[in-house]
Amino acid sequence: MQKLIRWFNVALIVGTLLIYTSSSFDPSKWWPSAFFGLFWPFAILGNLIMMVFWVYRKKWYGLISFICLLAVWPGVQRVIGFNSSTASTEQSNAIHLVTFNVQDFSGLNTSGSSIAGSIEDYFQEKDIQADVYCFQEGGNKDWAAITKALGGAKRWISDNGNTAILTNLKVVGKGSLGFGKTSNSCIYLDLKAGEQVFRVYNVHFQSNKISQKANQVVEEKRYNDKQLVKSILARYRKAVILRSAQVKKLRQHIDQCPYPVMVCGDFNDQPMSYVYKHLMDSGKLQDGFVERGSGIGTTYNGVIPALRIDYILADKQFEQLEYKRLKPTFSDHFAIFSTVQVE
Numbered sequence: 001m002q003k004l005i006r007w008f009n010v011a012l013i014v015g016t017l018l019i020y021t022s023s024s025f026d027p028s029k030w031w032p033s034a035f036f037g038l039f040w041p042f043a044i045l046g047n048l049i050m051m052v053f054w055v056y057r058k059k060w061y062g063l064i065s066f067i068c069l070l071a072v073w074p075g076v077q078r079v080i081g082f083n084s085s086t087a088s089t090e091q092s093n094a095i096h097l098v099t100f101n102v103q104d105f106s107g108l109n110t111s112g113s114s115i116a117g118s119i120e121d122y123f124q125e126k127d128i129q130a131d132v133y134c135f136q137e138g139g140n141k142d143w144a145a146i147t148k149a150l151g152g153a154k155r156w157i158s159d160n161g162n163t164a165i166l167t168n169l170k171v172v173g174k175g176s177l178g179f180g181k182t183s184n185s186c187i188y189l190d191l192k193a194g195e196q197v198f199r200v201y202n203v204h205f206q207s208n209k210i211s212q213k214a215n216q217v218v219e220e221k222r223y224n225d226k227q228l229v230k231s232i233l234a235r236y237r238k239a240v241i242l243r244s245a246q247v248k249k250l251r252q253h254i255d256q257c258p259y260p261v262m263v264c265g266d267f268n269d270q271p272m273s274y275v276y277k278h279l280m281d282s283g284k285l286q287d288g289f290v291e292r293g294s295g296i297g298t299t300y301n302g303v304i305p306a307l308r309i310d311y312i313l314a315d316k317q318f319e320q321l322e323y324k325r326l327k328p329t330f331s332d333h334f335a336i337f338s339t340v341q342v343e
Contacts, residue, residue: 006061009050013068016043020072023277027240034240037272041079041296041306044069078271079308081293085322085339093194093343094321095169098128099202099264099312100335101136107330116145123150126326128337132191133166134202134264158185163265165189165202172197177253179246182206186250190259196342198315199257203250203265205275206242209235243268247275254282260315261285262340266333267309271297279313288312288338292323299325299334312338 019040025033047065054062069076102108102119110118123129133150140161147155152166156174163185173190186203254261263285269275271287279285289297289308300307310333314320322339329335 005053009061009065012043012046012050013064016047016068016072019043019272020075023272023274025274026244027274028244031237031240034269034273035236037270040075040270040272044076044079075272077290078287079297079306081289081295081297083292083294085292085324093196094339094341095132095193096130097132097134097200097262097264097312097338097340098123098130098335099134099136099266099310101204101266101310101331101333103137103331103333104139105141109330114145115141116149119146120149122330128326130337131167131169132200134200135164135166136202136204136266137162138164154189156187156189158187160185163187163202163204165200167191169193177249179206179249182242184246186246193342198260198262198342201250201254201261201263201265203263203267205246205266205268206239207268208239239268243275247278251278251282254279254284260317260342262315263311263313265311267311269309271308276311284315285313286316286320288314288320288323288336288340291320292338297325299336301329301332301334310334310336312336314338314340318342
């Protein structure tokens with residue numbers, strides 16, 4: 001039995017290293033590489049369990065998993081935070097940001113009040129007041145009223161209302177990136193705080209469109225339904241290939257931007273993905289969760305566990321001061337709040 005467990009440990013380590021390197025493969029050339037990253041949290045957990053098991057058995061084999069985790073430590077930090085936040089209230093030129101996939105506000109309690117009033121109450125209950133709000137899946141709502149309720153003065157909404165940026169900062173430029181025939185989109189604002197001009201992108205990369213089917217598999221225990229599983233894989237394959245093209249377009253835009261940048265949004269992909277790595281390989285960005293997050297970084301509030309697919313990435317010339325996930329939520333995502341010192 002012990003020999004079998006040792007071989008399982010070896011297979012786990014090989015799998016861990018394979019997942020860690022899978023983000024280097026472009027899904028448009030080999031789409032299964034995007035699938036491996038979904039198992040990253042479980043690979044980390046598996047190695048931790050093996051370490052504890054072998055220590056309990058007083059065997060040296062646990063050292064192998066320990067070395068493996070050290071080798072992939074940057075990847076571990078993308079899903080488990082070991083940090084604390086810096087008090088930001090006394091910092092000058094500290095910009096507060098929120099990114100939130102609101103799922104068309106469908107889960108928001110609006111009985112007796114408007115969406116604007118309800119979303120204002122939601123953030124007030126959490127003692128959150130931001131300078132920049134980035135919403136995804138907002139839909140065609142009364143954005144003027146929502147902007148006013150959240151203390152903003154300016155707003156920039158995609159044509160289909162899918163993505164929105166609301167802000168109380170001075171706007172010196174704006175634009176959008178075309179993603180073609182899809183409801184997903186990317187918009188940006190050039191903002192000025194003090195003497196510093198910077199660009200905020202709000203991106204909603206291609207949706208997987210498998211949430212309902214995944215719920216169906218879990219709730220109805222249809223794990224052996226080949227047709228349903230094939231349908232999920234086909235949708236996922238299409239989505240990861242489209243995201244590959246979209247992130248390349250955004251990365252090119254970032255590389256040509258004359259200002260420091262922040263990237264907020266729903267990437268629909270986890271940290272061990274080509275999307276995440278391609279953005280971080282620009283050398284300009286730092287991940288708010290990696291810098292200031294703590295605990296498990298889950299941002300998806302669905303049946304698929306341990307998914308971190310929502311991000312606030314900030315230019316490396318800025319200092320990350322604060323990062324937190326807002327719970328509970330009325331959406332299938334959690335809102336993220338971050339504070340960044342821009343000067």
